[in-house]
Structure formats: C-alpha cells, structure tokens
Amino acid sequence: xxxxxxxxxxxxxxxxxxxxxxxxxxxxxxxxxxxxxxxxxxxxxxxxxxxxxxxxxxxxxxxxxxxxxxxxxxxxxxxxxxxxxxxxxxxxxxxxxxxxxxxxxxxxxxxxxxxxxxxxxxxxxxxxxxxxxxxxxxxxxxxxxxxxxxxxxxxxxxxxxxxxxxxxxxxxxxxxxxxxxxxxxxxxxxxxxxxxxxxxxxxxxxxxxxxxxxxxxxxxxxxxxxxxxxxxxxxxxx
Amino acid sequence: xxxxxxxxxxxxxxxxxxxxxxxxxxxxxxxxxxxxxxxxxxxxxxxxxxxxxxxxxxxxxxxxxxxxxxxxxxxxxxxxxxxxxxxxxxxxxxxxxxxxxxxxxxxxxxxxxxxxxxxxxxxxxxxxxxxxxxxxxxxxxxxxxxxxxxxxxxxxxxxxxxxxxxxxxxxxxxxxxxxxxxxxxxxxxxxxxxxxxxxxxxxxxxxxxxxxxxxxxxx
Numbered sequence: 153x154x155x156x157x158x159x160x161x162x163x164x165x166x167x168x169x170x171x172x173x174x175x176x177x178x179x180x181x182x183x184x185x186x187x188x189x190x191x192x193x194x195x196x197x198x199x200x201x202x203x204x205x206x207x208x209x210x211x212x213x214x215x216x217x218x219x220x221x222x223x224x225x226x227x228x229x230x231x232x233x234x235x236x237x238x239x240x241x242x243x244x245x246x247x248x249x250x251x252x253x254x255x256x257x258x259x260x261x262x263x264x265x266x267x268x269x270x271x272x273x274x275x276x277x278x279x280x281x282x283x284x285x286x287x288x289x290x291x292x293x294x295x296x297x298x299x300x301x302x303x304x305x306x307x308x309x310x311x312x313x314x315x316x317x318x319x320x321x322x323x324x325x326x327x328x329x330x331x332x333x334x335x336x337x338x339x340x341x342x343x344x345x346x347x348x349x350x351x352x353x354x355x356x357x358x359x360x361x362x363x364x365x366x367x368x369x370x371x372x373x374x375x376x377x378x379x380x381x382x383x384x385x386x387x388x389x390x
Numbered sequence: 391x392x393x394x395x396x397x398x399x400x401x402x403x404x405x406x407x408x409x410x411x412x413x414x415x416x417x418x419x420x421x422x423x424x425x426x427x428x429x430x431x432x433x434x435x436x437x438x439x440x441x442x443x444x445x446x447x448x449x450x451x452x453x454x455x456x457x458x459x460x461x462x463x464x465x466x467x468x469x470x471x472x473x474x475x476x477x478x479x480x481x482x483x484x485x486x487x488x489x490x491x492x493x494x495x496x497x498x499x500x501x502x503x504x505x506x507x508x509x510x511x512x513x514x515x516x517x518x519x520x521x522x523x524x525x526x527x528x529x530x531x532x533x534x535x536x537x538x539x540x541x542x543x544x545x546x547x548x549x550x551x552x553x554x555x556x557x558x559x560x561x562x563x564x565x566x567x568x569x570x571x572x573x574x575x576x577x578x579x580x581x582x583x584x585x586x587x588x589x590x591x592x593x594x595x596x597x598x599x600x601x602x603x604x605x606x607x608x609x
Contacts, residue, residue: 271562274559274562275559277558278556278560281552281555281556281559282556284552284556285542285546285556288543288546288552289547298542300605301542302556305538305560308560308591308598309559312563312587
C-alpha cells in the first residue's frame with residue numbers, strides 16, 4: 153500500500169509540475185477575444201471540475217453501492233465512500249473558486265445565477281449534508297448504511313449538473329471538449345489540458361489514499377480507546 | 391408489495407386524519423408563508439404572476455419539510471419499527487405506501503396553495519389549471535424523495551436541522567423544473583422538457599426507494 157501511495161505521489165507531482173510548466177510558459181496565450189492569459193485557467197478549472205463532479209462522486213457512488221451489496225459489504229467500502237466525499241468537498245470548492253476567477257472578468261460578476269454554477273453549489277451543499285449525516289449517527293453500522301443510501305441519492309444529481317448547460321440557457325460553456333468533431337482547443341493547449349486531467353485525477357487518488365489511512369488509524373484508535381474504557385470499568389468493578 | 395403499500399398508506403392517512411395536524415397547522419402555515427412571501431416581494435412584484443410559480447414552489451418546499459418530518463416520525467414512535475420487523479412487511483411496500491400517503495397530503499396542500507396563488511398572486515385560473523398535471527407529478531417526485539430523506543434523517547441527533555440540510559438541495563432540481571413548467575403553462579414555452587425532467591426524477595426516486603428503503607429499515 154505504501155508502494156502505491158509513493159507511486160501515486162510521484163505521478164501526481166510529475167504531472168502537476170508538467171501541467172504548470174506547460175500551462176504557464178510553453179503554451180501560447182489565447183487571443184484577447186478568448187480571454188488572453190485568463191484562458192490559462194483552462195488548464196486547471198475543467199480538470200478540477202472533472203475530479204469534483206465525476207471522479208470523486210463516482211468513487212463515492214461505487215463504494216456506496218458495493219457497501220450496500222451484501223457480498224461486498226465491508227467497512228472498507230464505507231470508509232472509501234466517506235473519504236472520497238470529504239476530498240470531493242475540497243475539489244468542489246476549488247471548482248467554484250476557479251470558476252469565479254474566470255467569471256469576474258468574463259461576465260463582470262463573481263457569481264452568476266447560472267445553471268452550472270448553481271447546480272455545482274447545490275452539489276457542495278449535498279456533500280456537506282453527507283458529512284453532517286455521518287456526524288449525526290453514532291453507531292458505525294447505521295452510519296454506514298445511511299451514508300451509503302445518501303451517497304446513491306446524491307449521485308442522482310450529477311446527471312442534472314452535467315446536462316444543466318444543455319437544459320437551461322446558461323453562460324457556462326457547453327461540453328465542447330468531449331463532443332466528437334467539435335474540439336475547440338488545439339495543439340499544445342489541448343495536450344496541456346488533457347495532462348491536467350491526469351494530474352488532478354492522480355492527485356485525487358493520492359489524497360484519497362492519505363485520507364483513508366488517517367481514517368483507518370482513527371478507527372483503530374477509537375477501538376483502543378473503547379477497549380481501554382471497558383478495561384478501566386472492569387478494574388473498577390473488581 | 392401493493393397490499394403492504396395500501397395498508398401503510400391508509401395507516402398514515404388515518405393517523406393524519408385523526409391528528410388533523412395537516413388541516414390545522416400545516417396548511418395554515420403554507421398559506422401564511424405564501425402571504426409573507428408576497429409581502430416580502432412588495433405589492434408591485436407580488437402582483438405580477440411571473441413571481442407566482444417560484445413562490446408557490448418555495449412555500450411548497452417548506453410545507454413539504456414539515457410533512458416529511460411528520461411522515462418519518464410516525465415510523466419512529468416507540469415500538470413501530472419492531473412491529474414492522476416482526477410482521478415481516480415488504481420494505482418496498484412500506485416505502486410505496488408512505489410515498490403514496492405523503493404525495494396525497496402534498497397534493498391536498500398543493501391544491502390549497504394553488505388556489506392561494508390565484509387569489510393572492512394573481513395567476514390566471516386557466517394557466518394554473520393547465521399547470522396542474524405538472525404540479526401533481528412534481529409533488530409526487532417530492533413525495534418519493536421526501537420519504538427516502540425522511541427515513542435517512544429519522545432517529546439521528548438533531549433531525550429537525552439535518553432534514554432541511556439534506557433535503558432542500560436535493561429538491562432544488564425539482565423546484566427549478568416545477569417552476570419552469572408552471573411558468574410555461576402560464577406564459578407559454580417548452581412545457582414537455584420540464585415534464586420529462588420531473589418524470590425522470592419521480593421514476594428515479596421510486597426505483598431507488600423500492601431498492602434501498604429496506605436498508606434504512608434495517609438500521
């Protein structure tokens with residue numbers, strides 16, 4: 153496991169550094185009409201949003217589904233779902249922040265009542281609700297079951313966010329990058345952008361692995377504390 | 391499953407009919423919230439029917455929270471869960487029954503609030519009647535989702551505050567789609583797209599509920 157963590161760390165650092173170098177110095181600035189240097193946000197914002205909306209929520213959903221399926225039910229799945237959701241909160245906040253940095257000069261406001269922005273903010277509140285729900289349940293089994301069901305319910309909202317740019321009139325750009333025959337980014341800019349997707353995906357799994365280890369150790373510590381408390385009571389009784 | 395659903399639905403509706411909380415507390419709260427929303431907007435804006443669909447759904451959301459909390463609370467009175475477990479009732483049937491009861495209660499309150507929006511917010515009667523089917527489907531989706539979220543938050547620490555935190559964001563897409571379909575019925579526009587979103591949400595929540603309600607009952 154430490155081996156995996158180390159490789160993930162190396163892959164994250166290498167791809168992130170390469171993204172930064174390519175994004176800031178190698179790729180040309182976009183035309184003024186396309187935002188000039190501001191367009192360099194393309195090298196982080198879509199990749200962060202990809203991790204926030206699809207990778208992290210996908211991980212939580214799959215882990216929750218595996219927990220609910222009796223054959224694969226284990227607290228490992230519950231911990232993965234929880235840790236992925238906690239890390240995803242960071243990425244959703246980063247998505248909103250980088251989106252606002254883009255929006256201020258482009259749209260003239262830090263926040264617009266745009267379908268994609270609003271639905272992403274709603275997803276953030278749902279993710280925080282997931283964490284609140286976990287804190288409200290003391291029993292690990294009950295907490296795991298309820299969290300798993302909520303994890304699945306939250307996943308129903310991800311398609312709404314994905315298609316929001318198509319369903320509603322929105323300021324946000326449509327899904328041009330993944331639309332066949334309509335790739336609007338070319339050359340070194342496209343490759344840098346694709347690299348950023350790998351970099352942030354590696355980073356997510358690196359953080360997830362680290363957070364999982366912390367959670368695992370916290371669970372072990374709680375177990376030791378409980379055992380100590382029971383032993384202390386038994387000594388008092390003896 | 392359908393027989394269980396019918397038994398649970400009639401049980402919930404009977405509890406509601408005997409307690410009369412819906413009639414004397416929830417519906418008046420909804421009407422009051424509608425009046426206060428109009429006051430908050432001011433007479434000029436409230437009098438325009440463009441604000442009415444949004445206000446109607448906003449008030450309905452708050453009313454729905456009260457109903458969801460009550461509906462979930464019925465199952466958490468001492469001994470109820472044990473009785474259900476002992477009887478071996480199909481959890482999917484319990485979910486469908488609770489959803490049916492909650493939806494019927496939401497429909498009843500929704501009809502009163504629609505009447506309120508015609509009287510207080512000056513929406514056209516014909517347009518409101520045109521919007522009625524989409525309102526009923528949206529409230530049905532809220533009923534299905536609400537039953538799941540109510541079961542999720544029942545019996546935890548601080549359910550009164552946790553329920554809105556987890557439910558309101560999940561209702562947001564329903565609120566938007568419902569408001570747009572209501573507006574389209576009043577002022578013209580694409581009605582079927584919003585119908586589709588709400589219907590997919592209803593089917594999605596029903597499917598998830600039928601599959602997973604039993605997991606929540608276990609806990």
